[in-house]
Amino acid sequence: MSRPSSTAVDRLLANGSGRRPRADARRNVERLVEAARIAVAEVGVGVSAHEIARRAGVGVGTFYRRIPSLEVLLQAVLDEVLDDIEDAAEQAMEDPNPWRGLCAFATAYVRLRAESCGINEALGGACGDALAPRLEDLGERLRLLVERARSAGAVRTDIAWQDVAFLFAAAATGERTLGLRAGEQQWERNLRIVLDGLRPAQPGTLPGAPPT
CATH class of the missing domain: 1.10.357.10 (Tetracycline Repressor, domain 2)
Structure with a gap:
């Protein structure tokens, strides 16, 4: 039996409130997830938050406003x-x-x-x-x-x-x-x-x- 589809972006945006995130917030998370997947492929699981933020074209402050922690992001990406x-x-x-x-x-x-x-x-x-x-x-x-x-x-x-x-x-x-x-x-x-x-x-x- 197939599992329900749940992407890394969905996992990171799920907050239990039932409210949809703002469009700009979702775009930033999508960019961070895409950058993280590429960075993990090239660098490995030791990649830094600064490196992922740089690849995503956002500041590290935006990274931590949208993502609870680097570990949470990496786990969501690897789970995907x-x-x-x-x-x-x-x-x-x-x-x-x-x-x-x-x-x-x-x-x-x-x-x-x-x-x-x-x-x-x-x-x-x-x-x-x-x-x-x-x-x-x-x-x-x-x-x-x-x-x-x-x-x-x-x-x-x-x-x-x-x-x-x-x-x-x-x-x-x-x-x-x-x-x-x-x-x-x-x-x-x-x-x-x-x-x-x-x-x-x-x-x-x-x-x-x-x-x-």
């Missing part, structure tokens, strides 16, 4: 992205082909880890207890996807779902290693190798070119 990951997991569970569903989820999940420094940090536990219930729920969804595919004979019986969690995290990669530069589709190549390793069947075709 985790919603996207959970939606991908729900869609994967609805796919009548368990292997295809697992691959679709893996692609969405690893893409976010590869493209966002902050999401990679958050999924790795950098936010401490703040996101613990969400990560536990995400782990349960991954368990169901893996066990469903394994029951269908699409995943090796000697691989646990916990192995898959670490393998998907490992598929996301940095730009360089050992003097090599990653190819443009490096994380996709990594993921294809991981997925082929999960299967008891023959491997698929690697996307993109190897590292240089």
